[in-house]
Amino acid sequence: MNCMTIWGFMGAGKSTIGRALAQRYAWKWIDSDTEIEKQAKLTIPDIFQRYGESYFRQLETQFLEDLWHQVQRNQPASELLVITTGGGMPIQEENRRWLKKLGISIYLHVPFDTIVDRLKRDSQRPLWDGTQLEAMKCKYEARLPYYRQADVIIETQGKSVEEIVQDIAAAIRHWRSS
Ligand SMILES: Nc1ncnc2c1ncn2[C@@H]1O[C@H](COP(=O)(O)OP(=O)(O)O)[C@@H](O)[C@H]1O
Numbered sequence: 001m002n003c004m005t006i007w008g009f010m011g012a013g014k015s016t017i018g019r020a021l022a023q024r025y026a027w028k029w030i031d032s033d034t035e036i037e038k039q040a041k042l043t044i045p046d047i048f049q050r051y052g053e054s055y056f057r058q059l060e061t062q063f064l065e066d067l068w069h070q071v072q073r074n075q076p077a078s079e080l081l082v083i084t085t086g087g088g089m090p091i092q093e094e095n096r097r098w099l100k101k102l103g104i105s106i107y108l109h110v111p112f113d114t115i116v117d118r119l120k121r122d123s124q125r126p127l128w129d130g131t132q133l134e135a136m137k138c139k140y141e142a143r144l145p146y147y148r149q150a151d152v153i154i155e156t157q158g159k160s161v162e163e164i165v166q167d168i169a170a171a172i173r174h175w176r177s178s
């Protein structure tokens with residue numbers, strides 16, 4: 001099975017794009033946060049509140065390891081699985097290794113100001129605090145070098161979901177034909 005992993009900061013549109021790719025091309029799609037919530041039977045904010053960030057990071061690594069074994073058992077090479085990550089997943093080196101082993105990685109780049117705008121009314125992201133924009137910008141900038149290690153970088157500013165889906169489909173065509 002071929003896998004594509006989608007990386008990017010909170011609010012970059014990863015989950016939205018994953019859903020749209022799955023609808024448009026009938027590709028399989030899995031969102032790490034949704035899977036972790038299902039397995040833990042808790043929401044992401046509850047996991048953070050009860051057990052803290054480092055426990056959540058362990059769940060992310062476990063998710064990748066389990067997925068890797070699942071993908072190995074599932075052989076149809078023609079099938080494509082889209083994996084949308086949580087924003088912090090590619091920051092840990094071990095996670096990046098799993099992500100790279102799984103397949104092509106795609107980073108959705110969004111300028112910081114757009115993220116601020118998109119997450120204005122968000123209450124589901126425990127690490128986002130719209131009243132602490134300096135600290136948020138530091139986190140964003142600290143993560144950029146890791147995100148830039150993805151195989152493909154898509155500039156998404158000013159693009160609709162459909163346009164980003166088209167850009168990704170073109171990158172995948174290129175990857176499959178090479
Ligand atoms: N291309 C886009 N243009 C405008 N808004 C978008 C776009 N992609 C996503 N959004 C919006 O941004 C917010 C965050 O999207 P989401 O998919 O949850 O991001 P992520 O999974 O990267 O955190 C949502 O409200 C979504 O509707």
Ligand SMILES: O=C(O)C1=C[C@@H](OP(=O)(O)O)[C@@H](O)[C@H](O)C1
Pocket residue numbers: 008009010011014015033044085086087088089124125126127
């Ligand atoms: O950036 C992060 O560290 C996080 C991003 C979230 O996912 P989204 O990127 O989908 O918001 C979620 O995994 C968790 O709240 C932590």
Ligand SMILES: [Mg+2]
Pocket residue numbers: 014015016033084085086
């Ligand atoms: Mg998401």
